Amino acid sequence: MMTNPLARLAIAPLLALCLCIQAAVPASAEDRLCFRGVNLSGAEYGEADGKVGTNYFYPTPTTMAYFAEKGFDTIRLPFKWERLQPTLGGDLDALELERLTISVRSLRDRGFRVILNPHNFGYHGGRRIGSADLPAALFANFWIRLAVHFTDDRDVIFGLMNEPYDIGARDWLDAANAAILGIRRVKAENLILVPGTHWSGAASWGDDYGQGANSEVIKDVIDPGNNFAIEFHQYLDADSSGTHAECSNRDGAEQAIVNATAWLRANKFRGMIGEIGVSSAPDCTAALSRIVEHLRANSDAWLGLTYWAAGDWWPPTEALNIQPNGTGDKPQLTALVSSMGPHLPGAPGCGRD
Template identity: 25%
Template sequence: MKLRKSLLGIGSAAALLVGWAVGAPSAGADPAPAQAAAPALQVSGNQLVTESGDTFRPLGVNRSGGEFGCVQGKEIFDGPVDQAAVDAMKTWHVNTVRVPLNEECWLGTAGVPAGGPTPAEYQKAVQDYADLLVSNGINVILDLHWTRGKDEGESAACPDVAATCQKPMPNMATSPQFWSEVATAFKGNDAVIFDLFNEPYPDAANNWSDVAAAWTCLRDGGTCAGIEYEVAGMQDLVDAVRDTGATNVLMVGGLEWTNNLTQWLDYAPDDPLENLVASWHSYNFNACVTPSCWDDQIGAVAAEVPVQVGEFGQDTCAHDYVDQVMEWADANGVGYTAWTWNPWGCSGGNVLIEDWDGTPTSTYGEAVKAHIIEQNP
């Protein structure tokens, strides 16, 4: 979700397989079947599929906290990430959780305040949480959310060089290293997807003056108008991951805080494994907010490659807009993870739960929960 709003495909194999024993087993009875781990995923045409070839559509929530808590000197995830917290998510029948991360906290660069978690502590916490989700049958999307880089242009979310806010693009000095280390840590676990950069906006950084230059900046990086640091393009980040030997599915965004995918197919980075998903975000305050616009701008991409709505929401706490997003996504084989599984109160919108037990907010959370359960019964 944009800083200005919050600082602080279903396949048969996608169903969560739960085999809990009821009461004590009788003598000689077989034990209850164990919880199935989340499936390894890969791209096939315009769908994600499991190793057995079943279509899989990621449906779930974002679990915010890992992008800001550590860099603010707080706890890493701003709330519980234990088995009880995961069990609460499972009552919503989610099969995927997107976890925003902070580049500096992982790398231990200068922006982490004294007394904050060490890189080793942060890395272990991320790995432990991802492993717990996967062991519970829930796929994970690791998202590079906040990054380092001085940004004082007209569109700047904040002037801080540290990773305390959403920057327009990743930084060549640090972001490829982040993805190299994350990919090394999760290599071999293809139940985990890598969302390479949360919400690019190089077009806003260049004051909307050159659309082709913005798309080129997104893919190739380098020196980009309106951005003071050397930019890491999506190709740089794809290369950083693949150079480790990791085969994980990669999500790549578009322009306008990844609400705009109009030229995504023309400017997609090259992945030797052809394992890319287009990342799309959709809020009621974005530019493209109608089914007809989604047909025109997103439908053509979804016909060629998988599209995942990494974030969506409604700042009114109602659900008329998000209902349209989910219904359109269902009809077009697009997955989605709603913002956000954090009990922050829904007065500002986009908050799914009242408490860590998973009580849905009214009426936004209630509608999202009901819809996910309907799609993933």
Template identity: 35%
Template sequence: MKPLICGFATVLGVACGTATSAWAEPLPGINLEGAAFGSGKIPGRDNWDYMFPKKDEISYYTGHGIKFFRLPFLWERLQPELFAGLDPNYLGHIRDFVADAKAAHATVILDLHNYGQYHGALIGSDTVPVTAFVDVWQRLAQVFGRDRSVVFGLMNEPKQSSAQEWAAIEQQVINALRAKDVKNTISVSGIQWDGAHNFPQVNGEALAGLHDPGKAMIFEAHQYFDRDHSGTSPDCVPVDQVVGRLSPFTDWLRAHHARGLLGEFGVSGNEGCLADLRAALTFVGQTADVWYGWTYWAGGPLWGNYMYSIEPSKDGTEKPQMTVLKDFMGKKQGHSPR
């Protein structure tokens, strides 16, 4: 018999698995953005400054093989005052989206898309104490806790300067949720834009110290393939550099017996970038033992002519990126929500 592999970050609600155990294929997914639009307009006008994806968008993507939706949303809209109740209208939209995704047999990651801040003040400051961050997730857990089809994405790209400080903040949330017997998978993030290419150097040591009593924790990283990793250019690096950008995070996950989420990645529609996209997803498929899933950036109702968007044109024409993505969303990758 092969020796048991038991890691501090073993996920999917099981403590251990044998070295020969077959992991499920990574969940193929997409960021469906819209609810976090208009962040300079708080609270903003519903269906004007911001908009939640509709049921027909869920149907479009699940019809192409998508099994996983990352839903970015804003803390300030969800909870207009710290330590107060959640806004019923905004929360209602989130609940409706989750229900529609579940009906389509998809998993949802609730992505608190706030960069480690609330109204511009960092979590851990006098203005936004860590207990406020714990509070909003406890309130969300009262609604979605124990729902295995909902993943809790604690924070998108936190701007805290210290990875150790940020890890300690995330640990407090994890502890509070598990103390309430919350069963959901929890996705943790790192500082400095959460990059896969430098994850071990920037976040590896700090996040390696995280402990999940519920044994259902995954690690999220983002990676773009333009020159400076920023996701702001229509041009991409040569295809032979793609694996080098993803392998540091991948190697770290394997060394720590953990699983990861490629939470954001995207390219424009030119041939060089499409080659990078194919190379990236091929690599994820070849290293599937460490990947929980991936969510392409982005789809959603308000992108317009955004270069990375894969929303179809008004006449139904698909974006060239979707042509590549569909090759990695076949039936062999589909499975029921965790």
């Protein structure tokens, strides 16, 4: 979830009505999203030495079963890098790796694809990726150590990093490319999701915050396995942060997704929405439905989405939360289920071909 709204104020200007998502061609019966997902948040929280079940949580069987029954087929599973690899360049913590592996196995047993997501915003503790204390090689080292445990399951996806935000675009690209090369060197053919810097925001994709804009720099991503997608995040509140219940920037957010679609096609890339979320207000859920329908109508460019958020950590008062609480399905979940379309198992182009 985006946590520093003032640092990334990026509201896309409203363009001509003909460019808006409302004018997109409706999804046909043939349009399907490969990934119809949700973030099951909880394992990324707490201090690195926190106690599982008290300070941080992996998804429970009840939560897994709920979202499987609702027709979701993908889980983005955030976790804390420092907890899994306490010492940069060192071994993965055996107990934490076991917890992560058990969670992945349980999700896979229920038919979910799983996106592994170090939810660290480009940091390990106080060290920033691309700095002298955390060079690209150490980021690659982490992914090499993790990837080898999941090379036999192509339905485990590697989401390189959640929302790197204060690293220059070219420094981030160097780190991402190093991690991708390391993953491929250990014979892992899994789909890799490559975010941009500056919170991965679709609305700010063309803005230069240092060393070039994502829209130009990410074109130089290198994957010897040629099995990657570009990860975008987009929220609908005024500052695109996802920290407010209002969705006053819904038109700007919709336009940002339209622009991202054009960019993906122009560069022959595939895209994935790693985070998007709204409150239960009717104008917000309607905008969410329009965005999802746009993804379906343009499924040549988009693999799908994972909604933010659910998970046993979240209280019922969290506005964007779709975790069940005994009062029935949340309106956001209803909007998602009705607009995502049916599950698409094993289709070409879904990251397992």
